[in-house]
Amino acid sequence: MSETRPEDEVVRICRDLIRIDTTNYGDGSGPGEAEAAAYVVDQLREVGLEPTTYESDPGRTTVAVRIPGADRERGALCIHGHLDVVPANAEDWQVDPFGAELRDGCVWGRGAVDMKDMDAMILACVRDMARTGTVPPRDLVVVFFADEEAGGRKGSHFMVEHHPEVFENVTEAISEVGGYSVTVTDRHGDEKRTYLLQTSEKGITWLRLTAHGRAGHGSVPNDENAIVRLAEAIARIAEHKWPREYIPAVRTLLDGLSELTGTPWSDEDLEDLLDHLGGAQGFVRGTLQDTSNVTMLDAGYKHNVIPQQASANVDCRFLPGHEDDLMATIRELAGEHVEVEVLHRDISLEAPFEGDLVERMVQALRDEDPDAEVLPYCLSGGTDNKALSLLGITGYGFAPLRLPADLDFAPMFHGIDERVPTESLEFGTRVLQRLIATS
Template sequence: MPETTTTAQDEVVQICQDLIRIDTSNFGDGSGPGEAEAAAYVVQSLREVGLEPQTFESDPGRVSVVVRIPGADRERGALCIHGHLDVVPANAADWSVDPFSGELRDGCVWGRGAVDMKDMDAMILACVRELARTGTVPPRDLVIVFFADEEAGGRKGSHFLVEQHPEVFDGVTEAISEVGGYSVTVTDRDGSERRTYLLQTAEKGISWLRLTAHGRAGHGSVPNDENAIVRLAEAISRIAAHTWPREFIPSVRTLLEGLGELTGTSWSDEDLEDLLDHLRGAQGFVRGTLQDTSNVTMLDAGYKHNVIPQHASANVDCRFLPGHEEQLLATIAELAGEHVSVEVLHRDIALDAPFEGDLVEAMVAALRTEDPDAVVLPYCLSGGTDNKALSLLGVTGYGFAPLRLPADLDFAPMFHGVDERVPVDALQFGARVLGRLIATC
């Protein structure tokens, strides 16, 4: 009997489970287990099929993995396919399952990273292993990267590689990674349900700020009209009450127009509610791209019950549209007021790529081969990915982690959420689509 070859679809679920079971929590402060164990798993998986990856360690335990696969046309621009191995922390007490169990339940793989982004890591690894086993030569060079530290801004991962080892990306012109290519089910103008895949073409920029209010220290029993905590609270209230003006960048405008045409929903720039309702759980991501945003995420003040502190601080997560960074920082400084200083802890750029070209056409074709009735629309991600770092080398990046999802799965809110999970058949679908893209792009 002829020998059968294990396909990406055959092993993608097991790989996803294995990766979830390796705790790579990134607390953002240098603590946590790091990515070394997960990187070793990736390296061994690649070596099993005859590939010899490189590893890059920015700090002890902070390991990224790279392997280049030569293509048929070495003169063409290479494609970088990348994921990140770290995850945000998870409080097990909040979950229905152990967040690092990789448990199979109700047709899904459960665990931290199931959607962000060990599902895509598993697809990439499974597809590369199938490529190597079969001896398939891709149309152009592929640079496969598993980064460290994306969840803390990529300083020890993608930015480290771009700044310290740019030769890794020699010849790379385009890239694909997370948070795009997944489906939402909408009701079209004829009353039929249509899967619509959101292909990520843009990202908002990041500005993580620390506000520090300055005041006069004193005894808790004595009136104090220079209380730093009060000044901080007033600044936070002003920022929270601020209405950021709307601006629809091209990817957002194209999404809204396409969704309106598909569903037959009338809308205006001022009234989007009926239109956005069609996106179900994914509408949160889209709402976050209609304007700049600012959210207070951390507070730090005081050291004893009866002591008024001299300083109080808060961390604010700001995300800005392309071209808005200076305007956002000026607005925050004005809202913070004269007694509150503003410090930028981390910043990264906004991205906006065209919804056209050979790579976009190949992604759309790969989806429609597996789901012929698929509608594909662009969208802007309210968060950020490692494509930001690659853009500094002139690489055009897209979000394409293809998943065909059930209509009733509230998928987008599971990013950084509780009970994160991905359907088994969605993983297998994604492996087929990604494999087809690699073979044709």
């Protein structure tokens, strides 16, 4: 019997993973995930497991291992993470983004929140299972994907399209971005930890707008300036007010939060209610309607030359059933001189806030935090659960973390000074271990 508990090594694993630079720039450049995948493979082989690696492109590596369960007739559970991270500008940070420094009780570094924390929790739990000979109730498929931060084309989508056998008989999956706590003040004036379990995701459409015009000398008036046409299109898109719609996960969250805090809300007035969520309200605000944000610009090549075209990238996220309306609206706002090109799209997701797996997640949290409240929410971003859904797999976001009330956690996703408390990692590992043992 092993004397090393999974929570005893989760911080080490998290720091090891953060030190491996897996920056995904989204354009095919960057170090890739091969080194991190090799680390994962070593950690799994050390305890007697035999994972398999899959390479979509050189260096773009996904790792998978199946652990047979006691009842192999049941639908299998997939627990998955991604190994890549978004870029980090070191000059903006208090610490080296890839130094994995321990400071103020936290592990600091790119990926500490998104999502090498969860990767470490998964690895710690799986290593403990292997060391102790623990057999899960049903088959457990553990996957560490490449390329999630660029839409998963070289990771989860590659695996679903080219290696669906990895997910044979898998019916449910858990991954990021849910299970973390926010502290709210309840109707009695007491602080109450409320865990947000992610049941839904908005869809993704990444667009490029290209404005066309007449090239010319910078000293000559030009009423067909491509940059001006692009700027006008951007302004129209930025000023557009997308109508609100409260999908079931969002309405259930708002109703539950209202009941907990005693704060009323209406379709027209929910500011006081959202204030209870602190930094997490940004994610929730993003799920009240479709969104469109300009993220990149490319125009011109010399100070005294008017270019014949200019382009911008727009990140659009749509609620379930809204994709066609969103695209029609964007094309109308862009205008006749601006071409709209779809660079990447992915579906929206909705899963029920009920059923055996949800009950097990809630119970695992309450076993470690007895007074916990658990509410569903919709993610404004996206996860690899989108790809798995194409195989009929129902996915949830559940990376459990009990967080200090004063830690502004949600804004650290893709933000600076990303960090996670070591106690939160240890808590999450215990919760995840309970979930695996009972699901």
